[in-house]
Amino acid sequence: MKNRTMPLKALIIEDSDDDVWLLVDHLAQHGFEVSWRKVDTAEQLRLALTEPWDIIYSDYSLPSLLGDEALTIIRECDMDIPVIFVSGTIGEETAVGLMKAGAQDYVMKNNIIRLAVATEREIMEAHQRQQRKQAEQNLKKLSLVVEQAADSVYITDTNGKIEYVNPAFERLTGYKRDEAVGQNARFNTFRSRK
Structure with missing residues (x-):
C-alpha cells in the first residue's frame, strides 16, 4: 500500500485524544486516508453505529466503557464490521477472549507497527465476507x-x-424426484410417462 491511498472510515472507541492521533497518524503514514469519529461511552457508541463504518478500533479500558462491553454492543447491532483492539492494558488471555467473542485482532499501543497490516487484512476479509453473503443471497433467490x-x-x-x-x-x-435422480437424462432412455 506504499504508493496508493485507501479511504478508511474508522470509528475509534478511545478516551485519549493523544492515542487517537497516534493511531490516525500511523494509518496515514501507511497509505490510509482516514475519516474518523471518536466515542468513549456506550451511548455515543450506539449512536455512532447507526452510520456505516469500514472498521472499529477500540481501547480495552475506558473509564465509562470496557472493551468487552463495546464488543457486545457492536455485535448486538448485528454488525459485521472488523473490530481491532488497540490497547496498552490488554493481556494475552483477555485478547484471546475478545477474539473468541468476535474481535478480529488486537495490537498493543506500545507496538503499533502492525496496525496498518492488520487493518488492510481485516478490510479485505470483511469485503470477502460481504461478497460471500451476497452470493449466498443470490443463490437462495435463484434456487x-x-x-x-x-x-x-x-x-x-x-x-x-x-x-x-x-x-x-x-x-x-x-416422474417423482427420487425416481429421476440418478437416471441418465438422454432423451431416448428417460422419457415422460405422460
Whole structure:
C-alpha cells in the first residue's frame, strides 16, 4: 500500500485524544486516508453505529466503557464490521477472549507497527465476507426461482446423470424426484410417462 491511498472510515472507541492521533497518524503514514469519529461511552457508541463504518478500533479500558462491553454492543447491532483492539492494558488471555467473542485482532499501543497490516487484512476479509453473503443471497433467490418455475428444470452431473429436478419436472413428466435422480437424462432412455 506504499504508493496508493485507501479511504478508511474508522470509528475509534478511545478516551485519549493523544492515542487517537497516534493511531490516525500511523494509518496515514501507511497509505490510509482516514475519516474518523471518536466515542468513549456506550451511548455515543450506539449512536455512532447507526452510520456505516469500514472498521472499529477500540481501547480495552475506558473509564465509562470496557472493551468487552463495546464488543457486545457492536455485535448486538448485528454488525459485521472488523473490530481491532488497540490497547496498552490488554493481556494475552483477555485478547484471546475478545477474539473468541468476535474481535478480529488486537495490537498493543506500545507496538503499533502492525496496525496498518492488520487493518488492510481485516478490510479485505470483511469485503470477502460481504461478497460471500451476497452470493449466498443470490443463490437462495435463484434456487427459489428454479423451485417455483413453471418449466421443467433438471440438473445433471458431467456424465449426464440427473442430480436435481424441480417440482415442474415432476408435474410435467410424471416422474417423482427420487425416481429421476440418478437416471441418465438422454432423451431416448428417460422419457415422460405422460
